[in-house]
Amino acid sequence: MTRPCNDSFLRALLREPTEYTPVWLMRQAGRYLPEYCETRRRAGSFLQLCKNPAMACEVTLQPLARYDLDAAILFSDILTVPDAMGLGLYFSDGEGPRFERPLREEWAIRDLSAPDPWDHLRYVMDAVSEIRRALNNSVPLIGFSGSPYTLACYMVEGASSTDYRCIKSMLYNRPDLLHRILSVTADAVSAYLNAQIESGAQAVMIFDSWGGSLSAAAYQEFSLPYLRRIIATLIRQRNGERVPSIVFTKGGGLWLESIADIGCDAIGVDWTIDIGEARRRVGHKVALQGNLDPGVLFATPETIAAEAGKVLASYGADGSGHVFNLGHGISQFTPPENVTALVDAVHSRSRLLRSGTDQKSPQALDLFTETMVTSGPPSGSSANPG
């Protein structure tokens, strides 16, 4: 049996009933956790941490030891694919990721080819296998990749950007070159995600972090078709279980209907859209994942619980097809104990909502408060739960 004991996350993605709303957090294995910082220190650098399967496994499991999360997500970087394409990924202190050889020359773009994930990205597949073994079917493991457009942003700019000058110049001046990059990258992402699935990933997510910097028309031409192409080539079923896919375009709230049409099982939404409105707009086509403002985690446990409750209530009392998450990665400045408050509130409040208790009655509100008050302190840090 390959389905995990706690399969609420997978069931929600497939819009099957769940007893409560499952929750995980983007970037849940990250710098806000002291045990993560400790492992990273031992690894020497972020990139060495990503490329060491045992350590990647260790940090993947750290948040699951602290919190009652319903899914694990592979610890890796979104730029592993362009790195495997030979662009030379490196990290300079305080400046984020950079490429030694950004894609600016026509000959380099013509020469670009999709790497064999079993060769150049073997360390990711090893991490996936090792994490699956360590999870021992407790919760499902999510594999992931950056979207072709988001990867192309980094590949062409050579670093993070505020104005996307290089890629926008290419997009408007030489769309043929950008399409070539996106096409090769889409093939690479397809192979990469399928290799993760074959290694044990039970769901996959595509992060289109920078798709929201495109105009409405450019999104339809340069991001969405490549997301669609990847979804169409993904392994749909493995060992008798569906492998659901999630597409997350940050800032894509205006384009939900068209994203819902590309064949993915779920759409990630950021906090700028009311999730109830998002649900009405996508109808029964897809599940939704989101969408608490990560800034809420700077508040008190009581406020965190109340704000999580608003997201759950807006989605709808039945909660069918909802995976709770933040609308973006968790901030490195989040107090770790606040995540306990969030996870407990999502679980307890969504159970109450499903039980038909009117969330507007004073009793229900008292119950919510009590749940929070008695949820106790965080369970402490455990550096290597695997």
Added chain:
Amino acid sequence: MTRPCNDSFLRALLREPTEYTPVWLMRQAGRYLPEYCETRRRAGSFLQLCKNPAMACEVTLQPLARYDLDAAILFSDILTVPDAMGLGLYFSDGEGPRFERPLREEWAIRDLSAPDPWDHLRYVMDAVSEIRRALNNSVPLIGFSGSPYTLACYMVEGASSTDYRCIKSMLYNRPDLLHRILSVTADAVSAYLNAQIESGAQAVMIFDSWGGSLSAAAYQEFSLPYLRRIIATLIRQRNGERVPSIVFTKGGGLWLESIADIGCDAIGVDWTIDIGEARRRVGHKVALQGNLDPGVLFATPETIAAEAGKVLASYGADGSGHVFNLGHGISQFTPPENVTALVDAVHSRSRLLRSGTDQKSPQALDLFTETMVTSGPPSGSSANPG
């Protein structure tokens, strides 16, 4: 007579007919112009440039000497108001604006009061009067301010931010304190914009640059009501002429209907929404200003003309109630001659569209191309057209 010779911009904001679509560009007086850089160098610093009415007038007029723009916008900084509140604005090299005394303490927030614009912001009013004299009724002058929420972001964070950690903490933990800041700031912005109108500003624009970082619910509570309050207190008419107002929430495409309800005459829209869709959503309530991706200005004149044509066509051939603009401020890396191509294309193509020429016929497309080819080189730089 106070109406300018070229009043197409004012008429479009009031949804009166115009022969072509008027165009101006956010940050049109800026670093992409060598003559601006020269004046700024003479001024010594950005802040000294803002605070010197003669020099502010000079740079305001520079883009009008180069390009056939349909409106001028006061050259100033959005942080003049918090500076006048005593927060101590300064600019550190390469780091953008900062405040010496960010608003973090409850006593400081309680002590906050709206400055008298005729006292602490007299240099802005002097600039407005001087610009109006120099413009000599050629085109209208736009006054502007930051929105209360956007100003509060800077005031609480003390600088630009990527995660808005301080203000989000306050928003969720102490909403009362944030409401106090927003309330005082709204009063300050009202008085500031009205003083600009009394000094000669013929339209006003409120830049809610960071409103799009809020959740849907928080936008309704912490940004929109203060925009509404300002709009309600603005001088509607001066010297027998309506003074139209424009509200621009960057990233506010999801919230257009509610922005259209606050009483403003026009909404600025960024490039993530199709402007035809935006028009359908706001109906006849307001005019729209926007929304070309500023990245288009990195392309060739031919592509710039084609992309501008798409925005015009999407808005609708009649062009009624449309002011053409970028979806965000012009990049400092824009080649100045590309702005000539844009302005000429907006004027010529919108005239053709209004004349009923089918923009999809090959003839019409040829005409467009020819317009571009014969539009000629930029008119050269003139450092002080005033």
